[in-house]
Structures are given as structure tokens and as C-alpha cells.
Amino acid sequence: MKKILLTLSLFAFSTALMAQDDINLLDLVVDTTTTTTTTTTTTTTTTAEPYEPIAPADTYDWRAHRHSLSVSAGTPSFVSMALGGFSGVFNSFEEGGGHTVIYGSYGLHYGFNALKWLRVGGTLLYNGYKTTEYQSNGHEHTTHFDEIIILGRVDFTYLNRPKVRLYSGLGAGIDLSMDRHFCNGEIQPNEDGETTNLIHPFPSWNVTVFGAEFGGERVFGLAELNWGFADVLRVGLGVRF
């Protein structure tokens, strides 16, 4: 009987160790069992004091805050500008001049750390700009480009520490873009002859070449370099919970 109990104990010990990402040998002296002592008159339940950790740095556990929510601002994406009228942004406005106002890209992002190195989530982005061109005949042509991008994303974290996380990722989803042209304030039909229903859904994708989150375990800053439909350069703030 003793042999069976010893074997079971060793099996439980080994299983517990193998279930962890790393093995802290100090855990071997933590008494997680509850001992119940019964006397004729009273029942007392006591749990042993856990060991004191050698340093507070050891308390980091990425599983404590698996969800993250962040907001960001960034430059427009290269691909989106190309689809919405790349030439409009970089127009030289030869006739009567003009100007372009780039609104930038703003995003809301959610992530769930399924594993220490794997995060899945979603991104909602707005991106837009406005181009005004003054023609020699006195007409003012304005182009408004707005788009909403919804991406599902997977990030691969190759460094996961309390104060910094480094990752790269992939995303795919849908791009809802709206390109509106105005002449002297009046909306003009688009290439299909329409002045309404101007939203065009389009498959979208993105590669996060490099991303970094830094700061605390709960509140963090982020910076990303993207290639695809998302902002090329992005900075933001987020919380983990």
C-alpha cells in the first residue's frame, strides 16, 4: 500500500511539474495541502505558511492578465492610400494648387493571450484623408477618403516579460472604404455613376513586422511597424485585465 501511495505521489509531483512552463524548485517546499485535525471537541483546519519568495521579480505571471485592450494612433497604411487614390495624396496640384489633410489612423484593439507566446484578438481601425484641388477654371474639387478596417489578428510573442513584450503578427479581415468626390461642395458620382452606397467592402490583410509593448503589467504603451492595411507606424496605450 505504501508503495502504491509513493508511486501516486511521485506521479502527481511529476505531472504538476510538467504542467508548468518552467519549474521553480521552491514550489517543491510549498505546502498546498490542507491538514484537518479532529479532536473530541473541536475541528481545526490549518494551511501551512507559503514560503517567502526570494525576490519580488519572481511574482510575474503572464496568466494573471490575459486580456488586453488598447487604443492607438498612427500613420495611414500604404495599401489603403494606394486603394483610395495614392495619386491624390501626393498630387502636385499643378493647375491652381491644393492641399491634402491626412487624418491619420486610429484604432481599438483587443487581445487574448491563449498561450505565453500566442495572442489572438481583433482590431478596429479608422483611416482617412481629404484632398482639395483648385482648378484654373475656379472650381474646387474635394476628395474625402474614409475607411473602416476590421481585422482578426494573431500575434506571436517572442519575448514576454513584466515590463516588455516583443511580437510579430498576422491579420486578416475586411476593409470598408468610402471615396467621395465633391465639386464646389456638391457630391459627384463615382466611377459607377453612384452618389449613394459609396461604401466598398474589400478583403484586407496585415503583417505586424515588429511590435513592442512596454511599461507595467497592467498599463502599457505600444509601438508597431505594420505592412498591409493597418497603419505603417503605430503608437498607443493599453490596459491588461
Added chain:
Amino acid sequence: MLLFAENPTFGKYATRQDVKYVSISHTMLKAMSAKKTVRVGNMSLTDMLEYIDNVLIISTAEPSGMASVLSDLKTLQADSDYMPLLEKNIGGQRDLSLYRASDEQDEFVLFSLANAYTVVIITGHFTPEQFQSFFL
């Protein structure tokens, strides 16, 4: 190889009821490190395993066990073979580390004294400087 059950200072804890005693051999450490990072608190041992023969961990929250550990600490501090490496007291959490060089086996001893007393004794062949790289 020197077994800790034979160690005059810490071998006595192998059979005592008022302390928890865990002795891990080099072979077991190697097996643990095959797919996992092995550490003691915030000390990573994975990259140093080839130099480590044994890790012994003693922990107690019992008054008799704590008194005995404290007595061991005084004994080692009085022993000129043991070189003090670090001593700190932060909010009642006392950490003391000692190092003993020997032709047979080097020894790194870490006392962590607070509500519970924990002693980590690492034996093998290493220098105090090598322990710098242990800390994560």
C-alpha cells in the same frame, strides 16, 4: 559525490518532522531541464546545470525548525571557509548568501528568512562570479 544526507550542517534535516527537505540530484535536474526552465525563485539554473551536482532546499515555519536554521546560519557565518556574498534586510525579509570554495565541491548557500525560513544549498563546481548570471 558528497550526499547531503551526510552533510554535517544540513544532513540532519532529512528526517526531521518540523522542516520540509528536498534534495535534487544533478540527474534529476537535467531531466527537469530537458523541456523546462529550472529556477530557484528568480535564479535560473538552466544554463548552469552542468556545474551543479545537487540542489537542497529546506523550508520551515515551525519555531523549532526556524531556531535550528538560525543556529546553522550562525555556524556558517562563524566558519571562515564560508565567504559572505550578500546580506540584505528589506522590511523584515532577510536574505543572506554565502559561498564556500572547496577542491571537492563548491557550495552556495542562500538563507531567506521571513515568516518562513528557507535555505537553498547549491553544490557543484563554480565560482561566486558565475552566480551573477543565475539571476533572471
